[in-house]
Amino acid sequence: MTAYLDAVRRYAVFSGRSSRSQFWFYHLTLLGLAVAGFIIDIAISGGSEPQPLISALIVIGHYIPSLAIIVRRLHDANLSGWLVLLCLLPGIGVIAFIVFGCLAPTPGPNRFDPSHSTGSQSATDGQTGASQAAGASAVERIEKLASLRASGAINDGEFERMKADVLGKTEQGNG
Template identity: 50%
Template sequence: MTAYLDAMRRYFDFSGRATRTQFWLFSLTVLVLGIAAIVLDTAVLGASKPSLFTWLVYFPHLIPSIAVTIRRLHDSDKSGWWILLGLVPLVGVVALIVFGCLPSSSGRNRFGAADEQHAAASAAVAATAQTAPQGASIVDQMEKLTALRASGAIDDAEFQRMKANLLH
């Protein structure tokens, strides 16, 4: 649900990156909502083709779907213009599904850090570690850094850099 809400919050954000998880969970949520809308159209309105409920689901998700797809393309270091491939019948949709399955490019690419939220969290952790209270021992600070690395909040390279700062 977090991936869906993140994509909706970033409604018109076509820059940056989206992980495979963010992209696919958002897509799955929209698919489930679409199926529910079709069922409601059939049950309530007796419509044999997409009608009121389907359009009420489709229109609000059109722009976020394009935006999250472009961010997903960025994550695998592809230009967002590749989304136009989706206009080619059948082949385009298959190509976009394949692009959605590609692994993320590691580290920073031309579209930004691997995970903007991760980068922001790392910066906050670094600021906290550098301004630790005088009473906090190096052992306590090392335990906190180790816990952050174990939880995935920081990666090994960030851990090593912060550990070096702490010990000097």
């Protein structure tokens, strides 16, 4: 339920990341709401053919948050949010939706959320967005930045800026 509430709070936020569990729990809750709306539609119709009034309002009301959470899910996999347009195509839209929900996340920072840190790391340098282990030496931090550059998570310019920042803090601490 918290995944659903988080997605509703971030109604039109197309930046940042959403995990697989947030994606699937949100859509599972939305499915439950749509089914409940359809049951209400059946009750309102009194036995005749139901008109999907309530269930349609529920689905339409969740259209933008659904697109936003799919975009954030794509960002979590380090993919462009514009791929969400594949979900709108007849036939392959459902397949794209399922694939996007199952994509593996990018560990640590990526181009859409450079300040993202994994559970085993703490972001001690929020200004540069480098994820660093607590108490790591300057060499360890620079090695971590080098691995981020090698994986493509940061570019050469970001690497040089973050490295200079690490070295500057080291000199300040020793001086």
